Amino acid sequence: MPVKISVHKITLIALAIVINIVGSYIALGFHLPIYLDSIGTIMTAILLGPFYGLFPGVLSALITGMTSDIYALYYMPVGVVLGIVTGLIFQKNKTNKLFVKAFCISVPASLISACITATIFGGITSSGSTMLVQLLAKTPLGLTLSCLIVQFFTDYFDRLLSLWLVFSVIKKLPDSLIKKLNH
Numbered sequence: 062m063p064v065k066i067s068v069h070k071i072t073l074i075a076l077a078i079v080i081n082i083v084g085s086y087i088a089l090g091f092h093l094p095i096y097l098d099s100i101g102t103i104m105t106a107i108l109l110g111p112f113y114g115l116f117p118g119v120l121s122a123l124i125t126g127m128t129s130d131i132y133a134l135y136y137m138p139v140g141v142v143l144g145i146v147t148g149l150i151f152q153k154n155k156t157n158k159l160f161v162k163a164f165c166i167s168v169p170a171s172l173i174s175a176c177i178t179a180t181i182f183g184g185i186t187s188s189g190s191t192m193l194v195q196l197l198a199k200t201p202l203g204l205t206l207s208c209l210i211v212q213f214f215t216d217y218f219d220r221l222l223s224l225w226l227v228f229s230v231i232k233k234l235p236d237s238l239i240k241k242l243n244h
Contacts, residue, residue, distance in 0.1 A: 069241045070109060074116050077101025081121035081140075089130060092189040095219040098125070098133070102144045103166075103220070104227045108242050111148025115141045132187045135177055143170045159228070163221040171216045175209040184208055190215045 077100075084097030099118065106114025118140020126134030147166045178186055184194040184204050190211050197207035231239075 067241070067244070069238070070113060073108060073242060074105055074113060074120075077105040077117035078121045078124065080104070081117055082125055085121070085125050085130065085133065088189070089187060094189045094193065094215050095222065096188065096215070097219065097223075099140065099143055099219065100223045100226055102140055103147050103223045104230065106144045106147035107151045107227060107231070108239070109148070110152055111145045114144030114148035116144070118144045130187050132182070135181055136174060139170050139174050139177070142173055146170070159221060159224045163217055163224055167213060167216040167220045170220075171209065171213040174216065175205070175212040178212060179205040179208040188215075 080101035081098050084100050087093070088095060088097040098121065101121065102114060102118040105117050119137055122133045122137040122140050126132070126137075143166060146169050150162055150165055178184060178194065184198055184207065185191055193211045193215075194204075194207050197211060198204045200207070202210070
């Protein structure tokens with residue numbers, strides 16, 4: 062028997078994709094050292110779970126990568142991992158331990174991002190954090206460790222801000238909508 066996906070879920074995923082793309086444009090436009098491209102992914106993963114949480118990351122990376130930032134295509138695995146890990150972490154417990162949960166969802170994504178940044182791009186991407194990587198890479202830390210350090214801190218602050226924004230929105234959603242999304 063095929064699984065049916067509700068209109069509410071499709072709409073939330075589409076909204077999440079738009080939020081990711083707009084966030085990405087803002088971060089790129091202002092050369093911010095954070096990314097803002099995963100707010101929708103995190104929101105979908107928290108509200109719908111790990112399976113649905115991977116779709117906004119993949120689809121927004123495809124759209125952004127084909128329209129404005131080619132680097133987004135290479136970081137698509139980060140969106141997949143972030144959606145799945147966030148969904149798993151918030152599946153049973155949706156409490157607001159933001160600092161701890163931001164850490165937990167940042168670590169796997171940061172490892173993947175740092176490897177992509179160091180090996181494929183040599184530390185130079187479209188992100189505002191590239192300058193930090195280039196400064197640290199000239200120290201005894203080297204390129205890979207510099208990418209990992211910068212990636213972790215920028216990811217952590219990005220995820221912390223994203224979680225805060227998502228929970229601010231979720232608190233305002235009517236219970237009837239939350240129930241429709243869970244069925």
